[in-house]
Amino acid sequence: MFMDVSRRHFLQLGAVGVTPLGFDLAEATKVKQRLRIEGATVSRTICPYCAVGCALLAYTKKASDGHVELLQIEGDPDSPVNEGRLCPKGASALQLAISRRRVESPMYRAPGATEWAKVSWDFALDKLASNIKASRDRTFVTTDGNGNVVNRCEGIAFAGGAAFSSEEGYLATKLMRGLGLIYLEQQARV
Numbered sequence: 107m108f109m110d111v112s113r114r115h116f117l118q119l120g121a122v123g124v125t126p127l128g129f130d131l132a133e134a135t136k137v138k139q140r141l142r143i144e145g146a147t148v149s150r151t152i153c154p155y156c157a158v159g160c161a162l163l164a165y166t167k168k169a170s171d172g173h174v175e176l177l178q179i180e181g182d183p184d185s186p187v188n189e190g191r192l193c194p195k196g197a198s199a200l201q202l203a204i205s206r207r208r209v210e211s212p213m214y215r216a217p218g219a220t221e222w223a224k225v226s227w228d229f230a231l232d233k234l235a236s237n238i239k240a241s242r243d244r245t246f247v248t249t250d251g252n253g254n255v256v257n258r259c260e261g262i263a264f265a266g267g268a269a270f271s272s273e274e275g276y277l278a279t280k281l282m283r284g285l286g287l288i289y290l291e292q293q294a295r296v
């Protein structure tokens with residue numbers, strides 16, 4: 107059964123060292139907290155997700171077996187861009203590096219198959235190239251309904267990622283326009 111404890115009673119008891127719930131405050135103050143990032147190396151970097159360019163602090167430490175462990179990523183309070191704050195994507199940047207659920211190789215599900223299978227990058231790139239060629243050949247339009255020459259591919263769309271650098275974005279756009287694509291989209295268009 108719970109004791110009937112007023113706020114004043116609680117503080118009075120706490121002042122002599124033992125709380126009504128039985129905690130010994132004198133013992134509790136002896137516990138020394140150690141930060142997980144104590145002694146870690148701090149590196150300044152930029153969030154990879156979008157063009158806002160929020161600054162990050164990455165804390166790393168050498169583990170006993172010699173490998174460098176990434177302990178924490180947080181917003182850099184010295185940055186005039188984000189002043190230490192991060193959006194939910196940036197705040198989860200640590201997971202990009204260490205999540206055990208991260209897919210690290212291309213996956214392929216063959217037509218009719220129910221399971222995804224790990225494949226090599228060579229297999230994935232060859233498959234991608236042959237599928238793009240087949241789709242483009244099948245859906246390329248040379249003239250529209252009014253007889254205008256349009257030379258466009260209506261059967262493929264391209265979606266870029268916010269982690270693209272400017273150069274990657276330029277290259278991807280040139281390549282896709284060169285194939286005649288008209289549906290180009292970008293995740294970072296927010």
Ligand code: SF4
Pocket residue numbers: 153154155156157158159160188191192193194195196197
């Ligand atoms: S994704 Fe979020 S945290 Fe990263 S740069 Fe953009 S706004 Fe900043």
